[in-house]
């Protein structure tokens with residue numbers, strides 16, 4: 001069995017990957033802003049945010065409740081909106 005320290009090291013590695021993926025996600029979202037401006041689409045799209053979380057819940061509902069996934073994703077959506085508005 002791994003020691004606490006060894007497991008924490010794996011957790012740290014996963015956290016690093018998670019943040020890198022969130023950064024990649026934010027870059028992709030940021031690339032939408034030009035298309036949105038051209039097509040007159042709003043920066044904040046609440047129904048799309050609900051759809052993203054609902055799809056994740058469908059696939060990962062065994063581990064996370066809908067409310068937990070919403071709590072995880074809301075700050076990510078908020079940051080992505082801020083980045084689209086400020087970059």
Ligand SMILES: O=C(O)C(=O)C[C@]1(C(=O)O)C=C[C@@H](O)C=C1
Pocket residue numbers: 029032043044045046048049052076077080081
């Ligand atoms: O799909 C979009 O239109 C986005 O801007 C991306 C995104 C997201 O982070 O998934 C961000 C903000 C919107 O409110 C909805 C979704």
